[in-house]
Amino acid sequence: MWLFSRKGASGFSWSSTAEEVTEGLDGSGLTAIVTGASSGIGAETARVLALRGVHVVMAVRNLSSGATVKESILKEVPSAKVDVMELDLTSMESVKKFASEFKSRSLPLNILINNAGVMATPFELSKDGIELQFATNHAIFFLLTF
Numbered sequence: 001m002w003l004f005s006r007k008g009a010s011g012f013s014w015s016s017t018a019e020e021v022t023e024g025l026d027g028s029g030l031t032a033i034v035t036g037a038s039s040g041i042g043a044e045t046a047r048v049l050a051l052r053g054v055h056v057v058m059a060v061r062n063l064s065s066g067a068t069v070k071e072s073i074l075k076e077v078p079s080a081k082v083d084v085m086e087l088d089l090t091s092m093e094s095v096k097k098f099a100s101e102f103k104s105r106s107l108p109l110n111i112l113i114n115n116a117g118v119m120a121t122p123f124e125l126s127k128d129g130i131e132l133q134f135a136t137n138h139a140i141f142f143l144l145t146f
């Protein structure tokens with residue numbers, strides 16, 4: 001328990017929440033892409049960025065889960081700017097399509113959070129023939145980022 005509550009040089013500890021860490025920050029005018037924002041850490045990241053005024057683009061492969069998360073964010077923060085866009089990290093074609101659609105919106109990109117990932121999946125190849133976990137968690141983020 002001590003390890004989780006001990007504060008580091010930043011003034012935060014392992015148990016600090018995203019809300020605590022961003023308290024007082026004004027993110028208006030910033031745009032963030034959060035991959036895997038349809039659940040878990042990605043959804044919480046999207047929620048707190050939106051709470052701080054950041055325009056959040058939720059990049060998700062499941063549009064209906066993404067819409068549900070967006071709805072819950074808007075319920076809490078009615079003024080939030082949140083878009084849901086399709087992105088499947090097992091496919092380079094999907095990444096290129098996402099990037100092209102994002103560019104066509106003429107938004108700045110201030111924050112890119114490459115959060116989406118899978119763990120310990122059975123052996124399978126991505127749509128581009130790369131081992132699925134390596135493709136999703138590592139390889140394809142280079143394509144998205146650059």
Ligand SMILES: NC(=O)c1ccc[n+]([C@@H]2O[C@H](COP(=O)([O-])OP(=O)(O)OC[C@H]3O[C@@H](n4cnc5c(N)ncnc54)[C@H](OP(=O)(O)O)[C@@H]3O)[C@@H](O)[C@H]2O)c1
Pocket residue numbers: 035036037038039040041042059060061062065087088089090115116117118119136
């Ligand atoms: N939680 C932990 O303790 C922990 C520890 C170490 C590292 N991490 C890493 O932190 C990140 C988030 O973890 P989490 O616990 O929030 O996991 P999670 O709840 O399983 O969320 C993972 C997210 O990634 C998305 N995703 C998976 N494959 C994708 C693909 N091919 N294309 C687009 N999106 C895809 C999932 O979308 P779907 O909803 O469509 O599946 C989901 O939204 C992951 O990268 C994970 O490896 C987590």
